[in-house]
Amino acid sequence: MTMVHIDSATAKAKFLKEAFTLKHSLAGHPLFTLPRLVELAKSLPRDRIEYNSGKVAVDVKPEDVPRIDKSPEDVIRSIEVDNAWMVLKRVESHPAYRSVLESFVREANLAAGRQPGDFEDIQGFIFVSSANATTPFHIDAEENILIQLHGDKFVRTFDNGDRALVPEEEMELSPSKHRNMPYEDWYESRATLHALKPGDALHMPYMIPHWVATGNSYSISMAMTWKTPEVVRLNKIRTMNGTLRRFGMPQRPPGVSPARDAAKVILHDALRTVIEPLRKSERVRTFLRAAIYGKQANYYLSAKPEQGA
Numbered sequence: 176m177t178m179v180h181i182d183s184a185t186a187k188a189k190f191l192k193e194a195f196t197l198k199h200s201l202a203g204h205p206l207f208t209l210p211r212l213v214e215l216a217k218s219l220p221r222d223r224i225e226y227n228s229g230k231v232a233v234d235v236k237p238e239d240v241p242r243i244d245k246s247p248e249d250v251i252r253s254i255e256v257d258n259a260w261m262v263l264k265r266v267e268s269h270p271a272y273r274s275v276l277e278s279f280v281r282e283a284n285l286a287a288g289r290q291p292g293d294f295e296d297i298q299g300f301i302f303v304s305s306a307n308a309t310t311p312f313h314i315d316a317e318e319n320i321l322i323q324l325h326g327d328k329f330v331r332t333f334d335n336g337d338r339a340l341v342p343e344e345e346m347e348l349s350p351s352k353h354r355n356m357p358y359e360d361w362y363e364s365r366a367t368l369h370a371l372k373p374g375d376a377l378h379m380p381y382m383i384p385h386w387v388a389t390g391n392s393y394s395i396s397m398a399m400t401w402k403t404p405e406v407v408r409l410n411k412i413r414t415m416n417g418t419l420r421r422f423g424m425p426q427r428p429p430g431v432s433p434a435r436d437a438a439k440v441i442l443h444d445a446l447r448t449v450i451e452p453l454r455k456s457e458r459v460r461t462f463l464r465a466a467i468y469g470k471q472a473n474y475y476l477s478a479k480p481e482q483g484a
C-alpha cells in the first residue's frame with residue numbers, strides 16, 4: 176500500500192530543511208476512529224498522555240494553561256462537544272500503530288531519496304482536539320510529517336535560521352521545560368500558513384517553530400517522527416546543555432566547540448547506560464524526572480494545576 180505521495184523535486188529541495196505539504200492515504204484508516212483511540216488511550220501508561228483545555232492563546236504561559244478534570248478516555252469520548260486538546264505519546268508501543276508508523280516513515284524517506292540508515296528512533300504522537308482548539312507556539316526535537324486524518328488544521332510554520340524567534344537556550348532539552356514558548360505579535364509576519372484537510376500532510380523539519388489551530392470540527396492528526404543520526408547527536412548535546420544549565424553551568428550551543436560537543440555526547444551516553452534500564456517503570460520515570468529536573472517536570476500528570484508549579 177502506498178501511504179505517502181510526495182513530489183520528488185520538492186522533496187529533493189526541501190526535505191529535512193523546510194516545511195512543505197504532501198499527501199497521504201491514511202484518512203479513513205480504522206486505527207484512527209474515536210472508539211479505537213479510546214482503546215489506545217486505555218492501553219497507554221498515564222505519563223504518555225497529555226491533555227488540557229483547547230481554549231488557549233498562542234502565547235499562553237505554561238502555568239496558565241487550564242487543565243481538564245476528566246479521564247483521558249472521557250476526554251476523547253466528548254471531544255466533539257468539549258473544548259479539549261490531547262496528545263497520545265509514543266504510540267509505537269502499540270504493535271498496530273507501530274506497523275503503520277514504521278512503514279510510513281520508511282516510505283517517505285525513501286521517496287525523498289534517503290537511505291535506510293538515515294532514519295531511526297521512529298516515534299508516533301496522535302493529536303485529538305476539539306473544534307477551534309489551539310496548540311501554542313513551540314518546537315519539536317525530531318523530524319516530523321504531520322498527517323491530517325479528520326477535520327481541518329491550520330499550521331503556521333516559521334523560519335528560525337537567525338534564532339530571532341527561538342534562541343538557542345530555548346532549544347536546549349529538559350523535561351522541566353514546558354513545551355510552550357514565548358510568542359510576540361510580530362512573529363506573524365514570518366509565518367507560512369498551511370491549511371490541512373484529511374489526506375493532507377505537512378513535513379516539519381527538526382526544531383522548526385510552529386503553532387496550530389483546528390477548524391470548525393474536531394481534529395485527529397498524527398505526527399510521524401524520526402531522527403537522523405545528526406539529530407540524535409544534536410539532541411544529546413542539547414540534553415546535556417539543558418541539564419548542566421539546571422545545575423548552574425550554562426553551555427555554548429552545539430557547533431561552537433567540536434571537542435566539547437564530543438565530550439558531551441560521551442557523557443550523555445554513559446549516563447544513559449545507567450539510567451535507561453530504570454526508566455522501564457512509570458513510577459521510576461516520574462521519580463527520576465522530579466529528582467533531576469524538579470517537580471515541574473511532571474506537570475502534565477496532574478489533572479489540576481499544582482500550587483506554584
Ligand SMILES: [Fe+2]
Pocket residue numbers: 313314315385
Ligand atoms: Fe509540534
